[in-house]
Amino acid sequence: MVNRFHSYRLLMPLFVQYRWHVVQAILALFLASAFTLALPMMIKEIVTAAVAEDLAQLQTGFLVTLCVALGLGVASAYRFYMVSWLGERVVAVLRQRLFIHLTRMNSTFFDQNQIGELTSRLITDTTLVEQVVGTSLSVALRNFVLLLGSAVFLFMTSPYLSMLMLVVTPAVVAPVIYFARKYRLLSKESQAFIAESNAYANQVLSLIETVRAYQYEAAAHRHFSGVIEEGFRASKKRIWARSQLTVMIMVLVISAMVAVLWLGTLAVFTGDSGLTAGDIGQFFGYSVYISVAVAALSEVWGDLMRASGAMSRIIDLLAQPVDVQDSGADLKAYDISFDGVSFIYPLRKNIQILNKVSFEAQAGKVTALVGISGAGKSTIFKLLMGFYKHYEGSIQVGQSDSTELSTSGLRSSIALVSHQAGIFPMSLRENITLGGNYTEEAVLAAIKMANIDAFVEMLPDGLDTVVGERGVLLSEGQRQRVALARAIIRDADIVLLDEATNALDAITEEAITSALKGAFAKKTVLVIAHRLATVMDADHIVVLDQGEVQAQGTHRYLLKNSDIYRDIANIQMIISG
Numbered sequence: 001m002v003n004r005f006h007s008y009r010l011l012m013p014l015f016v017q018y019r020w021h022v023v024q025a026i027l028a029l030f031l032a033s034a035f036t037l038a039l040p041m042m043i044k045e046i047v048t049a050a051v052a053e054d055l056a057q058l059q060t061g062f063l064v065t066l067c068v069a070l071g072l073g074v075a076s077a078y079r080f081y082m083v084s085w086l087g088e089r090v091v092a093v094l095r096q097r098l099f100i101h102l103t104r105m106n107s108t109f110f111d112q113n114q115i116g117e118l119t120s121r122l123i124t125d126t127t128l129v130e131q132v133v134g135t136s137l138s139v140a141l142r143n144f145v146l147l148l149g150s151a152v153f154l155f156m157t158s159p160y161l162s163m164l165m166l167v168v169t170p171a172v173v174a175p176v177i178y179f180a181r182k183y184r185l186l187s188k189e190s191q192a193f194i195a196e197s198n199a200y201a202n203q204v205l206s207l208i209e210t211v212r213a214y215q216y217e218a219a220a221h222r223h224f225s226g227v228i229e230e231g232f233r234a235s236k237k238r239i240w241a242r243s244q245l246t247v248m249i250m251v252l253v254i255s256a257m258v259a260v261l262w263l264g265t266l267a268v269f270t271g272d273s274g275l276t277a278g279d280i281g282q283f284f285g286y287s288v289y290i291s292v293a294v295a296a297l298s299e300v301w302g303d304l305m306r307a308s309g310a311m312s313r314i315i316d317l318l319a320q321p322v323d324v325q326d327s328g329a330d331l332k333a334y335d336i337s338f339d340g341v342s343f344i345y346p347l348r349k350n351i352q353i354l355n356k357v358s359f360e361a362q363a364g365k366v367t368a369l370v371g372i373s374g375a376g377k378s379t380i381f382k383l384l385m386g387f388y389k390h391y392e393g394s395i396q397v398g399q400s401d402s403t404e405l406s407t408s409g410l411r412s413s414i415a416l417v418s419h420q421a422g423i424f425p426m427s428l429r430e431n432i433t434l435g436g437n438y439t440e441e442a443v444l445a446a447i448k449m450a451n452i453d454a455f456v457e458m459l460p461d462g463l464d465t466v467v468g469e470r471g472v473l474l475s476e477g478q479r480q481r482v483a484l485a486r487a488i489i490r491d492a493d494i495v496l497l498d499e500a501t502n503a504l505d506a507i508t509e510e511a512i513t514s515a516l517k518g519a520f521a522k523k524t525v526l527v528i529a530h531r532l533a534t535v536m537d538a539d540h541i542v543v544l545d546q547g548e549v550q551a552q553g554t555h556r557y558l559l560k561n562s563d564i565y566r567d568i569a570n571i572q573m574i575i576s577g
């Protein structure tokens with residue numbers, strides 16, 4: 001249990017940061033508790049005055065009770081505001097921190113973790129934390145104070161009845177603890193079904209076109225309904241356990257209280273213990289508080305446990321090392337050379353993806369990587385970008401070994417257009433500049449060179465039109481041209497194009513290629529392309545086969561000397577011819 005609550009350390013720095021709010025929340029909480037605890041005393045005053053038929057005393061009693069009630073209202077509202085503020089603030093800070101951290105994780109981390117699971121941590125886990133800080137913690141603390149205060153006043157009111165109460169307490173608490181544990185296990189089970197159904201729905205909806213094309217709808221409905229029904233069965237068991245728990249608490253607590261009060265009332269009648277009717281009223285008030293506090297504590301206990309799980313997952317995530325290391329030299333020259341580079345992906349340790357790959361790509365020249373699918377071409381780009389660092393051999397950029405370069409410096413010198421042209425749900429302009437500061441002229445020049453200027457003119461708000469999932473949907477070719485504009489405006493010294501024009505028609509591709517030639521003339525350009533026509537003019541072509549360099553040279557040289565290259569060329573001539 002100590003371990004479970006260990007995860008609450010996540011909140012400590014945040015509570016320190018917002019200490020004035022915490023102090024005010026605690027003050028308000030204690031104030032509200034004090035007013036609450038004063039109420040049974042007022043009952044005693046009123047009952048005593050009523051029994052003594054003292055009207056003046058009775059009126060004062062009611063007046064003070066009214067004031068106490070008012071004070072209780074104001075203090076409770078103040079506590080609610082402060083505590084809810086803290087909950088919202090904490091979750092806002094945690095979400096920002098988690099998002100920043102996630103965007104800085106390395107590629108291996110993303111290979112190992114599903115995106116759905118990560119976004120669920122970002123939203124669901126932090127929401128649980130918010131519930132805890134904004135509600136459960138304060139409920140727990142309030143009821144704990146109420147429990148302690150009531151116990152003290154209970155003893156002060158009547159030690160005799162309190163001792164009786166103590167004797168019956170284990171009979172009430174033991175079965176409640178047993179049922180609460182059972183309930184917790186069952187609620188974990190139903191949570192698991194919720195997660196499973198969420199993951200499945202996410203997957204199906206994101207692949208909706210494949211679902212429709214293969215008429216997978218009916219099977220998908222069956223699968224989803226199956227999981228939901230399982231979840232319902234688990235929830236039914238959980239709510240049944242909860243109902244048992246409620247009955248148990250109610251019956252046991254009320255019986256215990258009735259028994260104690262019965263004995264107390266008897267004691268008033270016999271007059272042995274010096275108890276008065278007012279004492280019984282006050283005692284009753286505090287015992288109601290105790291039972292209410294116990295019930296509330298058992299209620300929030302589960303929430304506190306669940307949030308503890310969520311917090312330990314957040315702590316684990318924040319503890320993962322981030323990718324970018326900013327120490328190291330900056331780039332000055334931009335020739336690239338791979339020397340005997342071998343590489344294995346961390347999650348596929350049995351396959352040698354690159355095997356002693358050596359080649360050079362010079363500044364001011366275009367170097368092409370060709371080879372059949374899976375040969376390792378994109379992997380070479382990933383190593384150049386520093387996405388994976390545990391390769392053998394050496395990668396030189398300029399005069400430096402790439403491991404000695406600062407990762408952010410290296411990446412700011414590279415413009416990458418990968419074969420998945422990602423579009424963010426924001427304006428076209430923001431999609432092109434991606435947070436960079438560029439003049440209007442630079443943006444216009446980039447969209448012209450990438451051949452999307454005519455398309456932009458047709459959009460309702462031009463460059464400020466929102467595109468992507470929340471706005472105008474772009475075709476594959478339009479997306480690719482936005483990605484190219486992104487690379488052009490970056491004006492980086494190294495340009496990596498991975499199938500950057502494969503979704504374009506021949507005429508557009510031709511127009512863009514000649515525009516790019518001008519834009520990238522002085523840069524170190526590396527191109528991956530399946531269509532040989534795209535790379536025939538390259539200054540240097542590297543032919544890869546199953547992770548090895550099979551041959552390299554110019555188009556003309558390779559046609560003569562590389563069987564694989566000749567085969568690819570022949571097949572493509574046949575296909576296009």
Ligand SMILES: Nc1ncnc2c1ncn2[C@@H]1O[C@H](COP(=O)(O)OP(=O)(O)OP(=O)(O)O)[C@@H](O)[C@H]1O
Binds near residue numbers: 348
């Ligand atoms: N993140 C990864 N984890 C494990 N294996 C991977 C990962 N990415 C790629 N691979 C594997 O590495 C091999 C080379 O992939 P790579 O993407 O470099 O090939 P490619 O030559 O660019 O192929 P294509 O032309 O189809 O894009 C493939 O067998 C692929 O399955």
